[in-house]
């Protein structure tokens with residue numbers, strides 16, 4: 107069967123992989139739709155990490171059960187998605203408290219994560235039974251593949267407990283920043299501003315109603331303009347979705363004293379924080395990755411109930427054989443794409 111794997115810096119290739127074999131435990135699935143994630147792009151940029159070997163990419167997906175393995179509640183033909191985090195042991199302290207994403211015996215997640223089990227960017231995919239989730243009939247393949255990135259931002263924003271009317275600043279208008287802004291509105295923010303240099307992505311967020319105001323990241327007067335937009339007081343929360351130094355420092359300057367700044371963006375280059383303004387502003391800096399298993403399930407329900415529109419971030423379909431071009435497209439600084447999904451032939 108065909109699948110895609112990162113083979114070097116800015117190189118992803120379609121290769122032949124052995125079919126996953128039934129073992130009575132793993133759930134074997136046929137893959138229908140897989141999203142390309144921003145984290146895939148970082149690893150593609152790097153090509154390798156010291157002492158790590160990349161496995162097949164793919165962790166945002168819509169799947170069809172072929173062999174339910176140990177899952178007695180599933181049958182062939184059921185439509186599912188799966189949590190791409192490491193399967194929890196179910197026995198350690200965090201597992202017993204239902205904090206499965208903090209399992210002490212975890213190894214690594216599927217997909218692009220170095221040395222992890224092979225991801226779902228392939229015709230067939232095998233995963234641990236505890237990670238598989240049924241999806242409602244009303245949910246499209248694309249919505250199901252959107253659950254994973256949507257859950258990351260649901261978790262990042264929900265945990266900040268934004269109060270009604272508070273002011274939120276988002277850096278970056280890619281998939282992560284767009285979902286951050288959308289959830290900030292959902293959780294009651296009174297004013298959401300976005301800083302973005304890519305005109306298409308910024309204006310799309312404005313048009314979609316994710317944000318109230320857009321600011322150009324290249325504007326030398328950015329900080330005074332952001333402060334003016336909050337009546338001189340500064341923002342209550344910032345979500346940094348780019349991993350770059352300038353936005354992190356801008357967040358400190360544009361937030362009020364004691365604000366919460368959550369870092370979700372990543373970069374292969376070290377980000378630098380100017381400490382003097384940070385000392386004066388005393389923000390709480392948080393780092394966020396992934397979601398709890400409960401949050402993943404909540405997002406499936408919210409999408410199914412049409413409480414959150416994930417399809418506004420969907421750009422286009424793509425073919426597996428052209429995957430290299432999709433990565434190149436998403437890395438263009440002026441790209442008009444946000445989320446590209448690879449569609450596999452239906453059987």
Ligand SMILES: [Zn+2]
Pocket residue numbers: 143144145165166254255
């Ligand atoms: Zn992802």
Ligand SMILES: [Zn+2]
Pocket residue numbers: 194195196197198199200201208209210211212
């Ligand atoms: Zn555990």
